Amino acid sequence: MSNTTSESEEMIASGDCTNSPSDEVSSERNMVGNGPLKKGPWTSTEDAILVDYVNKHGEGNWNSVQKHSGLSRCGKSCRLRWANHLRPDLKKGAFTPEEERRIVELHAKMGNKWARMAVELPGRTDNEIKNFWNTRTKRRQRAGLPIYPHDVCLQTLNDNTQGQNMLTFDTSHAEISPDDCQFPAVEFKKLELNQEFYVPNIPDLAGSSFLDLPGCSLIPNRMGSTTCNDTFEFPVPKRIRRLDTYPVFEGDPNEYFPTVDQSFEISSSYDQDLNGGDIPSSSSCLYTGSHAHFNGNTSSSEPILWAQKLELPSLQYTTQRGSCNAAPSSPLPPLESVDTLIQQSILIGQSKSERDSGLLDAVLLQSQSLKMSESNNNSNVSIVPRDIPTDSSSQPDDWEAYGDQMSPLGHSAASVFSEYTPHLSGSSLDEHHSVEAISVKHEGEEFGAKLSDREDEKPNDLDYSRPDLLLDSNLLGSSSNADYSNKDHCVVSDPIHAPASDDFGCDSNKHISGYSPLQGLHNESSDKWDDISEICRGPGNR
DNA sequence: AAGCGTGACAACCGCCATCGA
DNA sequence: GTCGATGGCGGTTGTCACGCT
Numbered sequence: 001m002s003n004t005t006s007e008s009e010e011m012i013a014s015g016d017c018t019n020s021p022s023d024e025v026s027s028e029r030n031m032v033g034n035g036p037l038k039k040g041p042w043t044s045t046e047d048a049i050l051v052d053y054v055n056k057h058g059e060g061n062w063n064s065v066q067k068h069s070g071l072s073r074c075g076k077s078c079r080l081r082w083a084n085h086l087r088p089d090l091k092k093g094a095f096t097p098e099e100e101r102r103i104v105e106l107h108a109k110m111g112n113k114w115a116r117m118a119v120e121l122p123g124r125t126d127n128e129i130k131n132f133w134n135t136r137t138k139r140r141q142r143a144g145l146p147i148y149p150h151d152v153c154l155q156t157l158n159d160n161t162q163g164q165n166m167l168t169f170d171t172s173h174a175e176i177s178p179d180d181c182q183f184p185a186v187e188f189k190k191l192e193l194n195q196e197f198y199v200p201n202i203p204d205l206a207g208s209s210f211l212d213l214p215g216c217s218l219i220p221n222r223m224g225s226t227t228c229n230d231t232f233e234f235p236v237p238k239r240i241r242r243l244d245t246y247p248v249f250e251g252d253p254n255e256y257f258p259t260v261d262q263s264f265e266i267s268s269s270y271d272q273d274l275n276g277g278d279i280p281s282s283s284s285c286l287y288t289g290s291h292a293h294f295n296g297n298t299s300s301s302e303p304i305l306w307a308q309k310l311e312l313p314s315l316q317y318t319t320q321r322g323s324c325n326a327a328p329s330s331p332l333p334p335l336e337s338v339d340t341l342i343q344q345s346i347l348i349g350q351s352k353s354e355r356d357s358g359l360l361d362a363v364l365l366q367s368q369s370l371k372m373s374e375s376n377n378n379s380n381v382s383i384v385p386r387d388i389p390t391d392s393s394s395q396p397d398d399w400e401a402y403g404d405q406m407s408p409l410g411h412s413a414a415s416v417f418s419e420y421t422p423h424l425s426g427s428s429l430d431e432h433h434s435v436e437a438i439s440v441k442h443e444g445e446e447f448g449a450k451l452s453d454r455e456d457e458k459p460n461d462l463d464y465s466r467p468d469l470l471l472d473s474n475l476l477g478s479s480s481n482a483d484y485s486n487k488d489h490c491v492v493s494d495p496i497h498a499p500a501s502d503d504f505g506c507d508s509n510k511h512i513s514g515y516s517p518l519q520g521l522h523n524e525s526s527d528k529w530d531d532i533s534e535i536c537r538g539p540g541n542r
Numbered sequence: 543a544a545g546c547g548t549g550a551c552a553a554c555c556g557c558c559a560t561c562g563a
Numbered sequence: 564g565t566c567g568a569t570g571g572c573g574g575t576t577g578t579c580a581c582g583c584t
Binding site: 132 | 548549550551552553554555
């Protein structure tokens with residue numbers, strides 16, 4: 001669309017492109033000349049003037065266009081018009097399927113870095129790509145499809161294994177070989193969790209938060225028949241280390257955290273759907289004990305497509321103790337609620353740049369966000385993860401470096417979610433008590449005392465009951481200092497599962513089926529949890 | 543035919559980084 | 564070191580066309 005026009009143009013009174021509407025006057029008569037700067041659609045006359053100017057003077061010095069050509073447009077407007085419409089090397093027309101796929105791939109890697117993506121797509125502008133992506137995202141959201149097709153996730157993750165900021169997990173620690181893993185398997189190196197499964201986030205992470213992000217699973221996901229054997233090294237965003245404080249769980253963890261047995265019963269209909277079968281009944285497709293079960297929100301105003309469920313982390317769902325098997329009639333909150341919760345979780349405490357991240361980044365950032373939200377809900381208590389400096393400013397470079405374009409994952413952790421989620425009021429967490437099951441403000445002493453003892457020993461100890469923290473720090477190979485790579489290792493077999501077929505007709509033969517991640521973990525891989533416990537012990541206790 | 547929803551696109555807005563005086 | 568100019572970038576909004584009810 002050339003979008004040139006000859007009428008109803010708006011002018012702005014000064015040379016600033018960002019004048020308020022009150023400064024604007026409508027006057028086609030001032031289309032060119034030295035009058036007030038014009039806004040609105042460009043006319044063919046203006047285009048001709050601009051093209052002529054650029055041909056004579058070249059690009060740049062856009063603010064001089066008005067002076068030299070008499071065009072009543074601000075420099076920024078001229079630059080934009082030239083870059084997006086008048087450049088001779090622009091490719092016109094709709095995106096080809098190849099281009100579309102490339103955009104998806106690039107977005108998975110870069111996040112909302114439209115300009116960088118445009119570089120990869122000659123003849124296309126960042127604006128085009130951005131519009132395409134936004135439209136596509138909206139469309140897929142409406143259709144309940146995942147943003148990232150399964151194979152794109154796979155490719156992205158595989159590509160990222162060649163990238164930088166990679167956290168390598170210990171490949172020598174191979175009780176579970178990739179071949180052994182019909183499910184993506186994470187080996188938590190040297191975890192020692194003395195309490196049995198006081199790992200409240202695992203259900204969340206495995207059940208939805210990570211698994212629901214196509215290609216993003218940090219948790220051993222042994223849900224059955226997926227045949228993904230791909231192994232990748234999980235990239236560790238340095239920014240993940242910019243963590244502040246975290247709540248201490250106080251009291252008897254049994255009061256808060258369901259055991260695995262309780263938490264992960266899942267019916268076989270789960271895989272039916274994931275393998276392309278019927279959408280399961282609401283009761284059958286839930287992790288028993290997941291927050292989705294516990295939220296007590298029995299109103300689901302919209303049909304929950306399974307694909308949507310897969311993309312919507314459940315970590316924010318309210319949990320109510322003792323209702324592990326409850327509420328088949330109300331499996332999920334309305335999508336809006338879920339979106340809201342997700343968004344808030346992501347946005348809490350995040351800077352703008354932090355809200356831009358890539359696919360995998362989303363996973364790690366989500367973990368961070370979860371902690372932050374917990375922290376917000378538990379302002380009276382805190383625990384500082386081991387090895388994570390309390391002074392976030394102590395590592396600005398690393399953090400910012402990761403946020404920089406050099407990250408293989410780029411930005412937009414939140415974009416993965418936010419693309420599905422409207423902006424929200426800040427009420428969601430409070431309303432839904434999203435992670436309270438984890439971060440309940442109980443006054444019990446026992447568990448907290450145990451942790452406190454350790455904290456006395458090591459002020460920066462991780463919260464051992466927090467696997468997400470572990471993932472953020474020790475588990476992901478961080479040390480107390482800047483080198484976050486190549487310390488500890490852990491094999492992460494392909495965490496990917498595709499919730500649904502994608503735009504490109506990908507074969508979804510890797511879809512999840514089977515049973516709960518933790519169920520499998522618990523029943524079949526208890527040794528892996530022994531490893532987890534070792535991580536929990538922390539460096540000083542190994 | 544009117545109203546509405548949606549997609550596609552263009553343009554604007556605000557923020558930020560860079561550069562030179 | 565400060566400040567203004569400039570340009571880049573990402574998010575958002577506005578507009579139009581089209582299809583459906």
